[in-house]
Amino acid sequence: MNILKNNEISRTEPNTSVTLRDYQKTALAQILKKWEDGKRKLLLQMPTGTGKTVVFAEIARMKSVNGGNILIIEHKRELVEQAVSKLTDNSISAGIIMAGELEDDSKKVQIATIQTLKNRIKPKADLIIIDEAHHVAAKTYRKLWNFYPEAKFLGVTATPIRLNGEGFDDLFDELIVSDSIRKFIDNKYLVSIDHFVCSTPDLSDLKLINGDYEKSNLSRKMMKDNTLNELISTYKSNYLSKSAIVFAVDIEHSKKIVEYYTDAGINAVHIDFTTPIEKRKKILDDFRNKKIKVISNVEIITEGFDFPACEVVQLARPTKSLSLYLQMVGRVMRPAAGKSKGIILDHANLWLEHGSSINHRNWNLKGQKNDINKKTDPEVCAFRKDGSLKKVNREDLREINGLKIVPLCEEHKRLFIFEDKLTYSNKKNFKIINAYLLYKEYLKSRNVILTDYEFNYIQNRLNVLNKQVAKDRQFSEGFWYYEERKLQSQSLRKDDTIINRSSNRQMQYSR
Numbered sequence: 001m002n003i004l005k006n007n008e009i010s011r012t013e014p015n016t017s018v019t020l021r022d023y024q025k026t027a028l029a030q031i032l033k034k035w036e037d038g039k040r041k042l043l044l045q046m047p048t049g050t051g052k053t054v055v056f057a058e059i060a061r062m063k064s065v066n067g068g069n070i071l072i073i074e075h076k077r078e079l080v081e082q083a084v085s086k087l088t089d090n091s092i093s094a095g096i097i098m099a100g101e102l103e104d105d106s107k108k109v110q111i112a113t114i115q116t117l118k119n120r121i122k123p124k125a126d127l128i129i130i131d132e133a134h135h136v137a138a139k140t141y142r143k144l145w146n147f148y149p150e151a152k153f154l155g156v157t158a159t160p161i162r163l164n165g166e167g168f169d170d171l172f173d174e175l176i177v178s179d180s181i182r183k184f185i186d187n188k189y190l191v192s193i194d195h196f197v198c199s200t201p202d203l204s205d206l207k208l209i210n211g212d213y214e215k216s217n218l219s220r221k222m223m224k225d226n227t228l229n230e231l232i233s234t235y236k237s238n239y240l241s242k243s244a245i246v247f248a249v250d251i252e253h254s255k256k257i258v259e260y261y262t263d264a265g266i267n268a269v270h271i272d273f274t275t276p277i278e279k280r281k282k283i284l285d286d287f288r289n290k291k292i293k294v295i296s297n298v299e300i301i302t303e304g305f306d307f308p309a310c311e312v313v314q315l316a317r318p319t320k321s322l323s324l325y326l327q328m329v330g331r332v333m334r335p336a337a338g339k340s341k342g343i344i345l346d347h348a349n350l351w352l353e354h355g356s357s358i359n360h361r362n363w364n365l366k367g368q369k370n371d372i373n374k375k376t377d378p379e380v381c382a383f384r385k386d387g388s389l390k391k392v393n394r395e396d397l398r399e400i401n402g403l404k405i406v407p408l409c410e411e412h413k414r415l416f417i418f419e420d421k422l423t424y425s426n427k428k429n430f431k432i433i434n435a436y437l438l439y440k441e442y443l444k445s446r447n448v449i450l451t452d453y454e455f456n457y458i459q460n461r462l463n464v465l466n467k468q469v470a471k472d473r474q475f476s477e478g479f480w481y482y483e484e485r486k487l488q489s490q491s492l493r494k495d496d497t498i499i500n501r502s503s504n505r506q507m508q509y510s511r
Helices: 022-036 052-065 077-089 139-147 181-186 215-222 225-238 251-263 277-288 322-332 350-354 410-427 433-445 452-466 479-489 505-510
Strands: 041-045 070-074 094-097 109-113 127-130 152-157 174-177 192-197 244-247 268-271 294-297 312-315 341-346 380-383 389-391 404-407 491-494 497-500
Touching: 022 041, 022 052, 022 174, 041 052, 052 070, 052 077, 052 127, 052 152, 070 077, 077 094, 077 109, 127 139, 192 404, 215 251, 225 251, 225 312, 225 341, 244 322, 251 268, 251 294, 268 277, 277 294, 312 322, 322 341, 322 350, 389 410, 410 433, 410 452, 433 452, 452 479
Parallel strands: 041 152, 041 174, 070 109, 070 127, 094 109, 127 152, 192 341, 244 294, 244 312, 268 294, 312 341
Antiparallel strands: 380 389, 380 404, 491 497
């Protein structure tokens, strides 16, 4: 067997057609090093939209030019086409094992759908690459380990966790985790999201089957007139100029959504796995070209669909699956020209079920079933339309319908104290700037530095109120100019280290 060693990078001709980003180079180096150290079965985690296919295409290129045989496993036709495209970019010609395609076993790289491969003669391979590897718990995948007992394995996924919370330590030796999703946003590889709570269906009476909601009853619940009307009115009132992807429970539900959209005069189309291939391609192309405004689907666009310009996702499919949730949200996090953020319209309580999609998650091979942090940072707060913070009362979720939710971080907790200071100042009829001064004293007493995020929130909040209160309670518009200059010159010197006032970087995505 031709084992790919770490130092083979230097013996392989450089790839001039594709430039890897720094984090992709890091992932590549880690994978090669782990193989060199004897870890045969590896799982790579990278968020949706950060280029997992680019990484494994480069590994396939390096392995093939050194004489290796590679088998890439996909579970959907669209993913096969995507992998072929990336390999072509890498000057690699691959054989395809898929219904309707002629096989070519002369190629060093073979791409197969798992459904077709199980009924065909298995190609020789010393490296198996499994895309969207969160599906590997299925029996059809597990047989690969038995059929290729000496091969190296590389699984790639955004979400290394099963529906029941378990991980994949029974199939892989080690998990390689990429940067946090917030770092990808910070470096402009992904855009942040505004996540709005649009309706809160009561799912308490639904049964679970195999760990998720039973679909027939869930579909009926989500097809109630008020729920469907909220779906259409939310989009029509605020986002009519933007392309939107809707995720539905099942085919009947998706078609009903399209019916309601069409009745509202909005060009919408349904798509699912039974849609003929050519028709499916035509629909997706028309959507990309904005001939179709809204596309409603049933787990078709969760993986393998690339339309970075899309700005809106409507979540109409409640699920216990963290993987499915993050895949759906990921559809609008790819950057594109003129796009500053993605919009999530949550009609399915998914924020309540799984927390914010941009939270850092402590991925590991064991999963989170017995982890006390199974729901990472479930606490959230909300922003009203006027930009003010609101606490979330989980006993009455109707209060936050239509509001943007964000993780409840330390800065938000402190800003609720500012709101208390503001309430106090209003009761005493003090100048409203007094709330800011009291808040600064509060922070000083606790040796906490006012961050940019807090300062900007308070400035915006008080500027709005300054126009609404009586003149004797107003403050000069020039106040902030001098205040900001004062704060910029301040620093806290401790152990000869200067700590400048700065924002808590993780919260810049919640603005």
